[in-house]
Amino acid sequence: MNPRTRRILELVLDNLVWFMLLFVLIIFSLFVPNYFQLGIFANIIEASSVLGVMSIGLALVIITGHMDLSVESVAALSAMTVGILFCSAGIGLGIVLSPEWLMVPVSLLAAIAVGGLVGTINGVLVVKLNMSAFIITLASYIWVRGLVLAVSGGRSAQDLAPAIRWFGIQRFLGLPLTAWIAITCFVVFSFILAKTPFGRHLVMIGGNQTATFRAGIRVNRNLILAFVMAGAIAGLAGWLLAIRTSGATANLGVGLLFNAFAAVVIGGVSLKGGVGSLPGVYAGVLLLSSINTAINLMGLPPTFTQVIHGLLVLAAVLLDTLKQAIRQKLA
Amino acid sequence: MTEALLDLQDIRKNYGAIEALKGVTFSIGMGEVVALLGDNGAGKSTLVKIISGGLEPTSGRILFEGKPFLARSPAEAKAAGIETVYQDLSLCTNVDVVANFFMGREITRKVLGIPVLDERAMEREVAKALADAGTRIPSLRANVEHLSGGQRQAIELNRFVHWGGKLVLLDEPFAALGVEQTRRGLDMIRQVAAQGIGVIIITHIMQQAFQVADRIVVIRQGVVAGDVPTSKTSPDAVIGMITGETLAGTGSAG
Ligand SMILES: Nc1ncnc2c1ncn2[C@@H]1O[C@H](COP(=O)(O)OP(=O)(O)O)[C@@H](O)[C@H]1O
Numbered sequence: 001m002n003p004r005t006r007r008i009l010e011l012v013l014d015n016l017v018w019f020m021l022l023f024v025l026i027i028f029s030l031f032v033p034n035y036f037q038l039g040i041f042a043n044i045i046e047a048s049s050v051l052g053v054m055s056i057g058l059a060l061v062i063i064t065g066h067m068d069l070s071v072e073s074v075a076a077l078s079a080m081t082v083g084i085l086f087c088s089a090g091i092g093l094g095i096v097l098s099p100e101w102l103m104v105p106v107s108l109l110a111a112i113a114v115g116g117l118v119g120t121i122n123g124v125l126v127v128k129l130n131m132s133a134f135i136i137t138l139a140s141y142i143w144v145r146g147l148v149l150a151v152s153g154g155r156s157a158q159d160l161a162p163a164i165r166w167f168g169i170q171r172f173l174g175l176p177l178t179a180w181i182a183i184t185c186f187v188v189f190s191f192i193l194a195k196t197p198f199g200r201h202l203v204m205i206g207g208n209q210t211a212t213f214r215a216g217i218r219v220n221r222n223l224i225l226a227f228v229m230a231g232a233i234a235g236l237a238g239w240l241l242a243i244r245t246s247g248a249t250a251n252l253g254v255g256l257l258f259n260a261f262a263a264v265v266i267g268g269v270s271l272k273g274g275v276g277s278l279p280g281v282y283a284g285v286l287l288l289s290s291i292n293t294a295i296n297l298m299g300l301p302p303t304f305t306q307v308i309h310g311l312l313v314l315a316a317v318l319l320d321t322l323k324q325a326i327r328q329k330l331a
Numbered sequence: 332m333t334e335a336l337l338d339l340q341d342i343r344k345n346y347g348a349i350e351a352l353k354g355v356t357f358s359i360g361m362g363e364v365v366a367l368l369g370d371n372g373a374g375k376s377t378l379v380k381i382i383s384g385g386l387e388p389t390s391g392r393i394l395f396e397g398k399p400f401l402a403r404s405p406a407e408a409k410a411a412g413i414e415t416v417y418q419d420l421s422l423c424t425n426v427d428v429v430a431n432f433f434m435g436r437e438i439t440r441k442v443l444g445i446p447v448l449d450e451r452a453m454e455r456e457v458a459k460a461l462a463d464a465g466t467r468i469p470s471l472r473a474n475v476e477h478l479s480g481g482q483r484q485a486i487e488l489n490r491f492v493h494w495g496g497k498l499v500l501l502d503e504p505f506a507a508l509g510v511e512q513t514r515r516g517l518d519m520i521r522q523v524a525a526q527g528i529g530v531i532i533i534t535h536i537m538q539q540a541f542q543v544a545d546r547i548v549v550i551r552q553g554v555v556a557g558d559v560p561t562s563k564t565s566p567d568a569v570i571g572m573i574t575g576e577t578l579a580g581t582g583s584a585g
C-alpha cells in the first residue's frame with residue numbers, strides 16, 4: 001500500500017463518525033419528506049444540547065480508562081436543585097433575586113457545584129480506595145437518583161424564573177443560547193483535551209497508567225479531576241435540562257445515560273481508554289439526534305428510537321473492533 | 332574515592348512473606364558505570380524500583396549526594412535527578428513518539444495565561460535527539476503502537492540520554508535491540524557517564540557488562556554476592572558469583 005492511500009485510509013478511520021453523519025443526513029434528506037430544511041438542522045443541534053454536554057464528561061472519564069455511570073442522575077439532581085430554588089410552582093421555592101439576572105450565575109453555580117460534589121465523591125472513592133469505577137459510579141447512579149426522589153417527594157417543580165429560561169428562548173443565528181452553550185463546551189473541552197498538558201496526560205493515563213506514573217505525572221490528582229469535571233459538566237447538563245423543561249420532575253432525564261454512552265462509543269471513544277476525541281463525540285451526538293428527528297418526521301412510534309439506538313451502539317462497538325483490525329493491518 | 336553519588340545501606344524489601352532483598356549494600360560514584368548482575372528473581376528489578384521511587388523499602392538507608400534520600404514516587408526521584416528505563420517498557424502506545432518523549436515534561440507556551448502544548452518545539456527537539464543518537468524512526472507523529480520493539484526501546488534510551496540528570500538506572504535496556512543498536516546503546520552509556528552521570532545497568536549478557544561497566548555488582552537471593560572492579564575479574568568468576576559456586580568477592584585476578 002502506498003503512503004498516500006494509507007494516509008487517506010487513516011484519515012477516514014479517524015473521522016469515520018463524521019462520514020457516517022454526512023451519509024445519514026444525505027440519505028434522510030433524499031428519502032424523508034421535509035427533512036432537508038435549515039429549521040430541521042437547527043432543531044437537530046438544539047435537541048442535542050443536553051445530551052451533548054453530558055457526553056463530554058462521560059467521554060473524558062472513559063478516555064482515562066474509567067467509567068462514570070452517574071452522569072444522568074447527577075444531571076437530574078442539578079436540575080432538581082435549580083428547579084426547587086428558582087421555580088415558582090409545584091415544589092419550587094420561587095426564590096427571586098434582584099437584579100433578576102443574578103439568578104443566572106447563582107443557578108448555574110448551584111448546578112455545577114452539586115455535580116462537582118458528586119464527581120469528587122466518585123473520584124476520591126475510585127482513586128483512593130482503588131475500587132472499580134463501574135461499581136462506584138453505578139452506586140452513585142442509584143443513590144443520586146434516590147436523592148432526587150427524596151428531596152422532591154416524587155413531585156415536580158414548574159415555572160422556572162424567566163431570567164433563566166431566557167437562555168432557552170433567546171436565539172442567535174437561529175439557535176437558542178442553550179445550544180450555543182453546548183457548542184462552546186465542545187470547543188473548550190476539545191481544546192483542553194487535545195492541546196493542553198492536562199488533556200494529554202488524561203489520554204496517556206488511559207493508554208498506560210503505569211508509564212505515566214513512572215514519568216512523574218500526578219496520576220491520582222488527574223484522575224480525580226476528570227471525575228470532578230465529569231460531575232460538574234453533568235451538572236451543567238442538568239441546568240440546561242431544567243431550562244428546557246422549565247422546571248424539574250423526579251424522573252427527569254431517565255435514559256439519557258444510555259444515549260450518552262451510545263454517542264461516546266459511536267463517536268469513536270474506545271472503552272479500553274486512551275482513544276477518542278471530543279469532536280468525534282459531538283458528531284456521535286448529532287448522529288443520534290438526526291436519527292431521532294427522522295423517526296419523528298416519518299411518524300414512526302418513538303419506541304422505535306430505542307431499538308435503533310441499541311442497534312447503533314452495537315454497530316459502533318463492532319465498528320470499533322473492525323477499525324482496530326484495519327489499523328493493525330496498516331501498522 | 333570521592334563522596335558516593337548513591338549509597339545503599341542494608342536495603343531490605345519483603346513482598347508479604349517473600350524476602351526479595353535481604354540487606355543490600357553498595358554504592359556508586361559520579362560518572363561510574365555499575366553493572367548489576369544476578370539470576371532471575373535475585374532482586375535486581377526490586378532494587379531499581381526502590382531507588383526510582385516505585386517501591387518503598389521495608390528497611391534500610393539510602394544516601395543520595397551524601398544526604399538521606401527516599402523517593403516516595405517516581406516524580407520525586409526524577410526531581411532529584413534519577414532517570415529510569417524499566418524492564419517492561421514505559422511507553423504509552425496510544426500516543427505518538429513526541430508525546431512519549433516529553434511525557435510529563437511537555438514544552439508549553441502560554442496563550443492567555445493557559446499552558447498550551449508547543450508541538451513544533453517538541454517535535455524539533457525529538458528529531459534532534461534521535462538524529463544525534465543515530466536512531467531512525469519513520470514518523471515522529473506515528474503512534475508508538477505502530478513501532479517495533481527495537482524502535483520502542485530506542486525511544487526510551489534516547490529519552491534518558493536527553494534528560495540526563497545525575498543517576499540513570501537501566502533495567503535490561505537492550506533486550507529487544509539488534510546488534511548494531513546495542514552497540515550504539517553501549518556507546519550512549521559511556522557518553523552519559525563521561526558527563527559525570529552515574530549509571531546502573533542491569534543485564535543478563537556478560538559481554539555487555541564487561542564492555543561498558545567500571546564495576547560489577549552481583550546480587551544473589553537478595554544479597555550482594557560480589558562487588559568487584561571489572562578490570563580485576565573475569566566472566567567465569569562472575570558466573571561463579573551469580574550461581575554461588577565461588578566465595579563472594581573473590582574473582583581470579585585478570
Ligand atoms: N510485586 C511482587 N509481589 C510479590 N513478589 C514479587 C513482586 N515483584 C517481585 N517479586 C519477587 O521478588 C523476587 C525478586 O524479583 P525481581 O526483583 O523482579 O528479580 P530480578 O529482577 O532480579 O529478576 C522474586 O522472587 C520475585 O518473585
Ligand SMILES: [Mg+2]
Pocket residue numbers: 375376377418
Ligand atoms: Mg528483573
